[in-house]
Amino acid sequence: MNKPQTTRQTDKLLGMHRRITRRDFVQGAALIAGATLHPNALSDPRISGNAWAPDVNNRSDYPPAKTGMRGSHPGAYEVAHALGRDGAKFPQPTIMAEQYDLVVVGAGISGLAAAYFYRQKLGPAARILLLENHDDFGGHAKRNEFHQSGKMVLSLGGTHNLEWWNFSDTVNTLMDELGVNPHAMRKKMTFEYGRDAPNSPAMWFDQETYGVNRLLTNFSLRSRLTVEQINGIPISEAGRASLVAFYTAGAIHRSDSEEELAQLLGEINYPDFLRLYGGLTDDAIQLFDKDQHGSWGLEMRALSAAEALEEGYPGVHLFGHDWEEEDFEYPVAMWPDGNASLARLLVAKLIPEVANGVSADNVATAHFDYAALDQSGANIRLRLNATVVAAEHNDSGVSVTYVAGGDVQQVAAKHVVLACYHSIIPYLCPSMPDTQKEALKYQVKMPLVLTNVLIRNRHALDKLGVDAISCPGRLHARLFLFQGIPTGGYDGSEDSSDAVSLVFWGSISPPADAMDIRCQLRESRRKLLDLSLEDFEREVRTVLDGLLGPEGFDVSEDVLAITVNRWPHGYAYEYMQLWDPQWEPGQAPHEIARKPFGAITIANADAGASAYTHVAIDQAQRAVDELPEAS
Numbered sequence: 001m002n003k004p005q006t007t008r009q010t011d012k013l014l015g016m017h018r019r020i021t022r023r024d025f026v027q028g029a030a031l032i033a034g035a036t037l038h039p040n041a042l043s044d045p046r047i048s049g050n051a052w053a054p055d056v057n058n059r060s061d062y063p064p065a066k067t068g069m070r071g072s073h074p075g076a077y078e079v080a081h082a083l084g085r086d087g088a089k090f091p092q093p094t095i096m097a098e099q100y101d102l103v104v105v106g107a108g109i110s111g112l113a114a115a116y117f118y119r120q121k122l123g124p125a126a127r128i129l130l131l132e133n134h135d136d137f138g139g140h141a142k143r144n145e146f147h148q149s150g151k152m153v154l155s156l157g158g159t160h161n162l163e164w165w166n167f168s169d170t171v172n173t174l175m176d177e178l179g180v181n182p183h184a185m186r187k188k189m190t191f192e193y194g195r196d197a198p199n200s201p202a203m204w205f206d207q208e209t210y211g212v213n214r215l216l217t218n219f220s221l222r223s224r225l226t227v228e229q230i231n232g233i234p235i236s237e238a239g240r241a242s243l244v245a246f247y248t249a250g251a252i253h254r255s256d257s258e259e260e261l262a263q264l265l266g267e268i269n270y271p272d273f274l275r276l277y278g279g280l281t282d283d284a285i286q287l288f289d290k291d292q293h294g295s296w297g298l299e300m301r302a303l304s305a306a307e308a309l310e311e312g313y314p315g316v317h318l319f320g321h322d323w324e325e326e327d328f329e330y331p332v333a334m335w336p337d338g339n340a341s342l343a344r345l346l347v348a349k350l351i352p353e354v355a356n357g358v359s360a361d362n363v364a365t366a367h368f369d370y371a372a373l374d375q376s377g378a379n380i381r382l383r384l385n386a387t388v389v390a391a392e393h394n395d396s397g398v399s400v401t402y403v404a405g406g407d408v409q410q411v412a413a414k415h416v417v418l419a420c421y422h423s424i425i426p427y428l429c430p431s432m433p434d435t436q437k438e439a440l441k442y443q444v445k446m447p448l449v450l451t452n453v454l455i456r457n458r459h460a461l462d463k464l465g466v467d468a469i470s471c472p473g474r475l476h477a478r479l480f481l482f483q484g485i486p487t488g489g490y491d492g493s494e495d496s497s498d499a500v501s502l503v504f505w506g507s508i509s510p511p512a513d514a515m516d517i518r519c520q521l522r523e524s525r526r527k528l529l530d531l532s533l534e535d536f537e538r539e540v541r542t543v544l545d546g547l548l549g550p551e552g553f554d555v556s557e558d559v560l561a562i563t564v565n566r567w568p569h570g571y572a573y574e575y576m577q578l579w580d581p582q583w584e585p586g587q588a589p590h591e592i593a594r595k596p597f598g599a600i601t602i603a604n605a606d607a608g609a610s611a612y613t614h615v616a617i618d619q620a621q622r623a624v625d626e627l628p629e630a631s
């Protein structure tokens, strides 16, 4: 992002220095009275000294209720970066008197599922340790909790929903065992990703980028735009004319055969396609750039024209084919904290003391006792804030070394499942074959960011009649209201006067000169990590002021809390038409990467090269099944 040139005066108008939660979090304050600020937060210069330090949730030791910089939070990734980027050598570990049947590295959905399947296979006496570098479990399945005027407001911090129609038998069986019924969940929720309000979808053009603040309602680039709609777009006259010609065109190009057309569309990126075949100007093409930041985690130029057309973007009509206009049907099942509830159900099954009496019917509202996660003497333990730096075979099994609270410690295990990101595995297991290490490094995850802004109420959005807005000029490419999900025992109130989370969602644009896909992803990640909490705060306040200010939203009063969930390692990389060859069966990088390595097997969604919760579960089952003598 080009950081906005703000002045102190602008910051003041945006309410940047307001201690916003003091007045409103009376209930939350009572909940966490006496708790202390996380030590990592204190030492992070980006947190201390900014307006968020006094946030009552930040004083909480309850991970889901922390606000400020979450997702990959300060303190979570520094050890891993020291190992992978700087080649750090760690002091001799303290050998712990702990021996396990299984150590799982990473307590995301895949790691939790691996522990679950292993115990199912070996029985309740199996001793299992999960090591996780974050201060919360669930990985991408992250819960954001706000306490406002006596009510708990939930939102997702990462993974959104269950794509139940793609579940394997393994996943369906697990869901049954956890008491999860996606169909029943589906029936309860009214949330439709911002397609409910009368004037949704909408696109907002901001002054900084387009010279004027303007909201166009009932507007989507994937719909057949009318001349009148296009005339409202604040770009050059030539740009608008090119859009009119494109959207209203009939067949103007010839394609000799289906194969020829498929080849053409598979070899060109969508923006180039729009330029060459659609005749769009650069400023018209820019409108599309970020439109897939959320769904693909990528800039549009990373997608082939064929991939974009499959998503419903316009273009095939130029070749005389029917353009299937966006027909929004995405019948997902969802919890009010996204798939964090699934992670919580798994944890409650593995370590019942953490949340006695928790079931699928009340999981969303349950308070979890984090102190019970890692009890000495328990058969299953989950250790947070512990970054694994080595997993090495020895005569009796595997030694697993990790850094926790600055101490280097080592435990012994018969088996290890690596359910962490694949890119770190070559550093954890340096004696792995080089071909496998290379294959593991092929996986470069897609950076994502999901910023929850708790706003006082949704009155301003109701006046506009919108609940989802694309912002092609801003850092977060899309906003949507997160309401209407009464699953897991949560009160999914849709009262328009209640505080509600407005989700700012997307990725970070890489610089234009980042050409190759991995270069784009790494540059995007670097930019994401460079942004401070203050940058995000200024960004969301600027958007809210420009977008909702005219409808009476007072940005210095009506923003109640901000939680930035940054995911430098977000979606697992899925192979892309423009960037990856067609591999022979068994030869794709993820298939080579996930091969068992002695008593160590490899899970994570990366192992399926597919960024879905159900894939993370399937890969966990495979990794457990591949463990030698795990019976």
Ligand SMILES: Cc1cc2nc3c(=O)[nH]c(=O)nc-3n(C[C@H](O)[C@H](O)[C@H](O)COP(=O)(O)OP(=O)(O)OC[C@H]3O[C@@H](n4cnc5c(N)ncnc54)[C@H](O)[C@@H]3O)c2cc1C
Pocket (backbone or CB within 6 Å): 080, 105, 106, 107, 108, 109, 110, 111, 131, 132, 133, 134, 138, 139, 140, 141, 157, 158, 159, 160, 161, 162, 163, 386, 387, 388, 389, 419, 420, 421, 424, 448, 449, 450, 567, 569, 570, 571, 572, 603, 604, 605, 606, 610, 611, 612, 613, 614, 615, 616
């Ligand atoms: C923002 C976002 C939205 C998504 N939305 C959806 C959706 O709607 N539906 C869907 O099906 N899927 C969705 N996905 C994908 C889905 O979340 C993932 O596929 C799945 O949750 C991945 O689980 P995992 O356990 O494989 O990986 P992760 O969740 O990444 O868990 C791996 C864990 O290992 C930890 N770790 C890494 N290295 C170490 C180390 N050295 N030591 C200790 N721990 C380590 C990581 O910090 C992490 O917590 C989304 C993903 C993101 C990021």
